Amino acid sequence: MSRTYSPRQIALGVIALAILVYANTLANGFVYDDISIVQSNPYITDWRRIPWLFTKGYWSHKAGGGGNYRPLAVVTFALEYAVWGIAPMGYHLTNILLHAANVGMVFHVLRLYRASLGVAGVSALVFAVHPVHTDAVASVVGRGELLGMFFGGLMWWAWVNARQAGRRSRDRAQPKLRGVWRWRGAAALAYLAALLSKENMITLPAALWLAEVLHARRACLAHGMWTTRLSCLWHLTRPFWVLAVPLVPYFWLRSLAGEGVSQVAGVGAVPLAGYTLWQRAVIMLESGLTWYRLLFVGYPLRPHYDGLNVTVTLDWTWGKLAGLLLNGGLVVALWLTWRRAPLVAFAIGFWFITLAIVSNVPIPLGALFGERWLYVPSAGYAVAFGYGVWLAWGKAGQGRWVASAWQLRPETIQLCLLLMAGCTIGSYVYRTTHRNLDWRDNYTLFSRFIETDPQHPTGYVNIGDVIMRSQPEQARVFYEKALELEPRQAVAGLTLAAIDIGAGAFEPARKRLERMLTKEPPDLPLPSNHWSLTHALYAQSLAALGERERGRQEAQTALRYAPDAPQALLTAGEAFVSVGERSTAIEVYRRLVSLLPHAGGPRARLGVLLLEAGDAAAAERELTIAAQQLPDSPLVKDWLEQARRQAAIQP
Template identity: 65%
Template sequence: MLLHAANVALLFGLLRCYRVAPGIAGVAALVFAVHPVHTEAVANVVGRSELLGMLFGGLMWWAWVAARRAKRHRIKVWVWRGAAAVAYLAALLSKENMVTLPAALWLAEVLVARRRCFLRGALTARLRSLWKVTASFWVLAAALIPYFWLRSLAGEGTAQMPGVGVVTLAGYTLWQRAIIMLEVGLIWYRLLLVGYPLRPQYDGTNIPVIPDWNEWKLLGLLLHAGLVAALWLTWRRVPLVAFAIGFWFITLSVVSNVPIPLGTLVGERWLYVPSVGYAIALGYAVWLVWSHALWLEARLKARMGASRHWHLRAEVTRLCLLLLVASLVGSYVYRTAQRNLDWRDNYTLFSRFIETDPQHPIGYVNLGETLVRRQPQQARVFYEHALRVEPRLISANILLTVLDIEDKAFEQARARLERMLVREPPYLVLPSGEWGLIHALYARVLAALGEREAALSEAQTALRYAPEGPQPLFVVGETLVTIGERDAAIEVYRRLVRLLPLAPVPHAQLGILLLETGDAKAAERELRLAAELAPDKPFIRAWLEKARQQAASQP
């Protein structure tokens, strides 16, 4: 809430830095503060990255404006620009889609200097002015060097990583993605204008993904073309509206699924920053109508012979505008307050999800996951309901298989896994954590049924499919221990320790296996780490004591 309040204050302050009228800045900040589409970003801890990204992006913007205002003091200029670059790097490290903020800042600075850059003087003078505005942006571009270096260290590029999630538009061409998002993009405008209904999941299940033209895609094309035309028509006389439209398109571009296909088609939290453009445009529209009413009243006062009817018309116009704004803001406040209740916890959120979207199986799966530890049988009911909605849903089948294994229903788990493996894609893109987990669970079931060789083969397949997947590695490790492949199990747990250095269970399991193979000193080291990470686990303490005794007895 404090981060969101800081962003609201930054929005108002930055608009005033550009000499935007207090009324426009106030309405824009108010709409941004209470808009229901921001609930996911503000009420959900994952959305904190959006809040931090906008906070540091706003500080970058403020520092850049301060540098422009200090143009007579060269040292101050570069100090402020350096501060802007640092803030931009912090915004990037908070959220990747903040990479577009310098482009939006450039648009604002160009619109401020539009007369020098486009409207007045000789062509060479205008080009020189445009270059003067643009050249200094290399300072912000320099911040991209450490950012992408850090991404390379983390093994990340610019594409969605395999195994992170189901990438709905993976495999479609750039042109096909653009056509699909013309229709999907209508959801953005519904969320901005109405803010209802709100959902935690937008994917190919509740959104049509069709790369062919239809009337909805034509409507989306006309809407976008109309906004582009409005930008072109307003950049000279009403630069604030042009900026609002440009800011919307620029900040939405990365999360639009057009340049890069993402793990979901629409994310409400992704609209947190782009919605600034909507708030500014709405603020300007309110100010425009209000100013027109004031202008009309002033003209009437100047004309003493004007009838009372025209005075009443001006007053009614202002009253209607106030009522309209109050109704809009009031509806946003009400919907935000109601949506906040949905985000209280996972159970409440996904209970609401299946109410508003009963044909989406993920709602039932996620609701089952919130109950699986306390009420496994009720969780099973939700998983089975998800399969009735979508029989091919892999996640529900996996979770039911896990419950079958915990209930020792190995034959039932085997039958379920074999039905899933029949549908395995012939040309699977590797690594695949999902299919690696399926093979790992199949190996676990075969091991429990005494089929050692088949279990070992499936375990090897799982390792090939998901060599760095924690979940498959855990299951494979258990399987290898069951069938007596202790050395192979040690190597698997070494991978887990490297992948999850702060997780106590891999250290404990590795320590136990090393102790059983006679390497008491190495076992003591791993078990000590596990005990430090989980001091409340008595079984780890017991094994650590055994390792210490054996290590002391060894020469």
């Protein structure tokens, strides 16, 4: 006896699968950008500063002018920091739950547009397990995509409820516009929340408008004169001004935070900087084929895409021709399907609309691609996949696909379809669960990156960062390999200078840093952690070589460039110690401890400096806390005992 499942059961089953597939990310640590945005971000350590976070850019604690403004995502990190500190499991759990909620949202929104239970279920299933989502879900900083889609789904749900409320009022011949506008107001608030989560959510109202037009196609566009159709279309479009209202506070807050609409030159590498709009469109015809590989195959996956591992050329090639034919074919398919298969038309339109901002065509970005950028657009692929599978299943069951040459029964054809769809979805599940393990830590992630992309320097740099303290000489090999592949790799050069300073090779470090400082851009947007650290290391090398006055000036420059950058503060503090300005060094370490109250190392160093300055009581206070934070450090315990003895004999 066959059993039918209710919509709620199907939705809960798919949501449960989404949670199960990503459950192994709970053991992951902080990886790649998680370390800067969460683990060592001084801005999230005090939840009471949450209103202040809306005046800061996403990377403001490290660099100004990055063009990234995601305060709502940062607010969630601040709230989580107040709950579980820097324990990564809690942050990963939040990401899993948000992804599960988005899976449920895909299912529910499709049902609101009267998609069949099978189409909604298969679409939500594909969205739940697609491997390209691992970047967004398995990395904590994927939170922006997850939150943006969550609030975008709420916007969609509220807008449909407004339409339904208006229809019910007309049916009763008793218009009650208050309820309609309440729902539209809720949609506007949800849209503002989506914008404050991630910038690329700005395109969501266009996708919603497309869905509403396709939903009203028969009543509005299929019959009547053109004037009647245009009037109907205007009536449908007019309420969308409500969703333009949130743009006013959004762009005001962006300007308050000092973030424009693009990355400022000199802040970081922008692969397509300097190209015109037309040139970027031509380049992305070929480069954009990577999007389709990631969608259809989901392998190999990489944490970083730029001009070193993606083709960037203006020359017309077979790849550009293929990209032109593929994109043009999808546009034609949208036009051919909008009447009879509106879900297909919507899926294609949703793909192009939500991909527009991150496509590098309208605005050049700091990377050519980002797998997490596909989190929202991939919903279009999931809908098309679900519709195609369910359409084929239905036609096979009705015997409309004739296979007389093999004398196949409809049940046999359906079984074959089930196996093909099952194998595809099963391969997605397999790749997702295994890719989650790559995100366990920087070593596993970038070891895999080196395997799949051995000619890219980023993998070698990040592996070097992981082993620099335990294996400095081996780390040097990795950094030198990165510079061999890309001589402009600034991070590798900077870290090699730090290794030289740690080994006492001050003259080579000085020369390397001087060469790097010649490339410092004029009118540098501040703060700039990178250039601050460069000046701080330069100060250390100068001080060690006896040039104390120049070293002091460089250390002051480092503080001016990035007063809230922990690594630069740590390095500048030691530079001040080297030039004999211990009182300044103490103030630097006080600043560092206030930024990172749970970091035992800087607090212990502050205690030692206070003890050497003769303030044993203050040293005892700091070292007592440091001993609690670093219970396994015998050195801290020894310094604490010295502080207690001196405090006992001081008047």
